[in-house]
Amino acid sequence: MNLWLRCQPRSIVVSEGREYWRSTIEVGSIQGAVGIDSPYKTMCGAIDEFIDVEYGEGVLEKAFAAETATEEIEAEGHAYICWLSKEGVVFEFQYGENGPEKGGEVTLGQFKLAVQTYLQFLRDPERKSIEVPFPE
Template identity: 35%
Template sequence: MKSPLKLRVEPRKKIEVDGERQVTRKISVIDNDRNIVEPYDLMCACLDSDVQTVEGSGALFMHWLRKIEAGEVGFIDFGGNGWTVNANRDKVWFEGLYSQGEGGEVSFAQFKFALETYLKYLADPQHKPIEVEFPDH
């Protein structure tokens, strides 16, 4: 069965919400009506905030995921400027360093998929939007 969710990566947009100007995230999980799906909000906020380049922070995030996959570590917490990422082979969850929230548990596979997709977007010099089915587990 196809997942009704999509992972969308695109350039930031300036929008107005309730009379306030805001800037959208570059990465989000959306439903068929193109609404942001809340359970994945912390994951997307973390990636948007703490992964800026493929070679730098992106490579570091992938390094830690590979260590978990290889069985070199069973649990790790790592992160960047705004988030701590807690991960084991089954799940990943998030802690905002500046009261952005905590929790947002996703599967290891979902997080890795989101990170790899985001890195493809960052590697594209034209930053063409990407929209792909998001795994439901």
């Protein structure tokens, strides 16, 4: 199955005098977006929580540091914590029905590609949609 990663604009939110782009980031195939239980769906949900480029760049720096780290590196967001290691990335959703829930493991390479693509999208003042091939 050939997968793609897509970032596209959804809406603009203004909070405390600051403008935030709400967007959609998703992984899909020729058959459409990957299902709700997919680890890719969890990854995209976590990345979509990045509030701005600066925060995303900090997460990306941690992802590159995880390549050589001997222990997991934590990247905390609003609703998710990302646990980064050279073996992969696991996401912990903070507001599950029974408390925090871990899941959605992806490779470190997949995560870095998704974050880099999302940052490229956020840096574009016109917020043009981006679609790139995504490794399985």
